[in-house]
Amino acid sequence: xxxxxxxxxxxxxxxxxxxxxxxxxxxxxxxxxxxxxxxxxxxxxxxxxxxxxxxxxxxxxxxxxxxxxxxxxxxxxxxxxxxxxxxxxxxxxxxxxxxxxxxxxxxxxxxxxxxxxxxxxxxxxxxxxxxxxxxxxxxxxxxxxxxxxxxxxxxxxxxxxxxxxxxxxxxxxxxxxxxxxxxxxxxxxxxxxxxxxxxxxxxxxxxxxxxxxxxxxxxxxxxxxxxxxxxxxxxxxxxxxxxxxxxxxxx
Ligand SMILES: Nc1ncnc2c1ncn2[C@@H]1O[C@H](COP(=O)(O)OP(=O)(O)OP(=O)(O)O)[C@@H](O)[C@H]1O
Ligand SMILES: [Mg+2]
Numbered sequence: 001x002x003x004x005x006x007x008x009x010x011x012x013x014x015x016x017x018x019x020x021x022x023x024x025x026x027x028x029x030x031x032x033x034x035x036x037x038x039x040x041x042x043x044x045x046x047x048x049x050x051x052x053x054x055x056x057x058x059x060x061x062x063x064x065x066x067x068x069x070x071x072x073x074x075x076x077x078x079x080x081x082x083x084x085x086x087x088x089x090x091x092x093x094x095x096x097x098x099x100x101x102x103x104x105x106x107x108x109x110x111x112x113x114x115x116x117x118x119x120x121x122x123x124x125x126x127x128x129x130x131x132x133x134x135x136x137x138x139x140x141x142x143x144x145x146x147x148x149x150x151x152x153x154x155x156x157x158x159x160x161x162x163x164x165x166x167x168x169x170x171x172x173x174x175x176x177x178x179x180x181x182x183x184x185x186x187x188x189x190x191x192x193x194x195x196x197x198x199x200x201x202x203x204x205x206x207x208x209x210x211x212x213x214x215x216x217x218x219x220x221x222x223x224x225x226x227x228x229x230x231x232x233x234x235x236x237x238x239x240x241x242x243x244x245x246x247x248x249x250x251x
Contacts, residue, residue, distance in 0.1 A: 004113045010148025011196040012119035015169035016138050018200055020116040021049040026227035032111040035081040036103035039128040040118040042092050044085030050076050051207030052084055060086040063097040069106040086113040096127035122156055134162045141168050141177040165189040167226055170196040191223040
């Protein structure tokens with residue numbers, strides 16, 4: 001069954017698009033069939049993370065009923081199907097439309113459809129919430145951003161969505177909000193804590209998600225925690241020296 005997952009936040013610029021692009025690739029690398037959808041109709045940029053700059057049609061055309069989803073799907077070499085939004089100013093007034101029936105009809109072969117949502121709680125976001133079944137919440141580990149994210153969580157719950165958990169982004173060693181505190185604040189698991197790191201900006205510039213550019217990087221490892229969480233895969237923990245010695249002697 002296709003899992004349709006919205007990636008939301010309270011405040012803008014917290015890393016939703018960065019997570020969707022990297023998570024999409026991480027899931028595809030595990031063998032999943034993945035489509036990623038730019039539902040940020042007035043702030044489109046998901047395609048740009050992959051160097052997808054000019055395209056004949058976009059999700060705006062689907063919403064305007066000028067195209068259907070297969071017409072606006074662009075395959076990235078990683079295997080991810082990108083459904084971008086229009087970068088044109090003319091499309092900025094397009095009325096958000098619930099395209100869930102189109103997704104059910106045309107993307108039923110996908111394991112995951114990840115929806116990159118707009119910021120705030122206006123029609124763009126609530127329309128995206130209508131489309132998805134499950135939600136990942138992205139926030140920085142700082143109180144004002146967390147407080148905004150909590151409002152979004154409340155709305156998503158009112159929409160009947162399954163809250164999967166929280167992804168902390170731009171985490172610094174000095175952050176005073178500890179992961180346990182964030183988890184209890186949201187009453188949700190903290191799935192990953194992506195560090196503040198310049199590799200993210202470099203990867204956006206190179207138009208290649210970090211998980212492709214630098215799979216061993218700490219950022220990539222945290223993204224993989226999210227893909228593992230979704231797929232239910234439990235990675236074996238690296239054994240410590242004592243365990244290794246015990247293994248050698250079969251204790
Ligand atoms: N972990 C990180 N470390 C450093 N920079 C980051 C990190 N995550 C994201 N960024 C930077 O923050 C910027 C905003 O990220 P992104 O566009 O993913 O946020 P967003 O939540 O999708 O924003 P919007 O609400 O505008 O859609 C990126 O352009 C990137 O340069
Ligand atoms: Mg975004």
